Amino acid sequence: MDFKQLEYIVAIADSGNLSRAADKLFITRSALNYSLLNLEKELGGPLFKRLNNQMVLTSMGELYVKYARKILLLSHECNSILRDFNDNTKGTLNIGITPGYGQKVFQAVYPEFYKKYPAYDITLKEANARQLYTYLHEGVIDFAWCAFHNRSLGLEHIILNESEILLAVPDSMITDDSATVNTSNDAPVSLEKFKSSQFILMNQSSLIREITDIYFEKAHIHPHIMFECSTISMARSFAQKGIALTFLPKAMCLPNIGLTYFHLPWPETFGLSITYRKDAYLTQADWFLINKMKEFYPIVLNNEINIK
Incomplete structure (x- = not known):
């Protein structure tokens, strides 16, 4: 199975546009279109409807993307587990934070994380809580620092305050x-x-x-x-x-x-939580960052509360 091809189709689905997806993947638009056309020929049908510059999933495309996300998620989690078994000093963390308060917490904890894991890259998604929940379900991020209202199906919440x-x-x-x-x-x-x-x-x-x-x-x-x-x-x-x-x-x-x-x-009630999928495997690096967030958040929260 060609994992790059799976990533290409998911990127097109998320971007809704070939050019934006190509930019995100750091390849040319023509190369991405060529890969898509070959896959559609192999599958015997279109994955997308071409509407002007927009790419809209067909029924077959929706099914393909659904399973592509699952396969990519399993691949990511398998690599994370193997990395913990072997060399857990480098890798990539995919995390989500909310603007404002989430940014301040990340700014407070990242220097500590960098000291422990200098070879780790972090992919940071900034969005509101609803969008972060979507990213979690789709496997785009490993965990999120975000607002909390009601428990969401399939997610675990480490509730920090309520x-x-x-x-x-x-x-x-x-x-x-x-x-x-x-x-x-x-x-x-x-x-x-x-x-x-x-x-x-x-x-x-x-x-x-x-x-x-x-x-x-x-x-x-x-x-x-x-x-x-x-x-x-x-x-x-x-x-x-x-x-x-x-x-x-x-x-x-x-x-x-x-x-x-x-x-x-x-x-x-409304609160803050660190949220992740119930079936997710979180690495030692994930847990280090989560614990640092739990440690630093009272200080950041107190500063935020007392801004008059």
């Missing part, structure tokens, strides 16, 4: 009627009290946004969204300035910053 998502209201917007609970009181507040308020929310790809949408749906509210942002600290900063309401993990609800925090009737 906290309830609270409604954060600027003190200037608190009325006698609404200021009945805070983080020291477990009694929930009705979100309907704030249905006329303006909100700053995380963007659609965020797991916190997934949770806030659940809150609004259960309260039967269509919120007025001023704008969306990409980081929790940014949403908190604008709420502090009295511009709008937002939602924050309880771990990031600082006291005495001009915000009052409310529990809601349907508590949902």
Whole structure:
């Protein structure tokens, strides 16, 4: 079996375009197209529909790519196991991190990893949690540092922290009627009290946004969204300035910053985890990096929480 051919087809499927796939594979477009045409001739049918410059998988192509991913994943894991048996001082780690906080954790731990494994290469994927979960299932990455909401089928989660998502209201917007609970009181507040308020929310790809949408749906509210942002600290900063309401993990609800925090009737939790496939083999190098992330994350988290 030609593993390069498998890699070529998967790259075309992921890129959706021959030129982009060729760039990713460091070969010419003509060479990639020649390989694809030969394989399609050998298989007796097309793997892709050519729609202008886009390459769209046919039914046969979807089946081929499904098994190609499995074969490449098994090959990668076999090589990882053999490397641990023999020389585990060099190799490649494929990991995923989220932008922002994930970047900061990686920056903190990589120097330690480099001291231990200077001959290791790292392929780093930066994406939101949903995309990282897809990369895990497809075998693109070995493990991911990412946000955590609900357990995902086929994945293992090393949960680093988990906290309830609270409604954060600027003190200037608190009325006698609404200021009945805070983080020291477990009694929930009705979100309907704030249905006329303006909100700053995380963007659609965020797991916190997934949770806030659940809150609004259960309260039967269509919120007025001023704008969306990409980081929790940014949403908190604008709420502090009295511009709008937002939602924050309880771990990031600082006291005495001009915000009052409310529990809601349907508590949902959000956290951070190191996530990998249940059937994955993680090398000694993988576990070294994972353990360093577990060691350093409280320091980075504390710095992130206390950015006012």
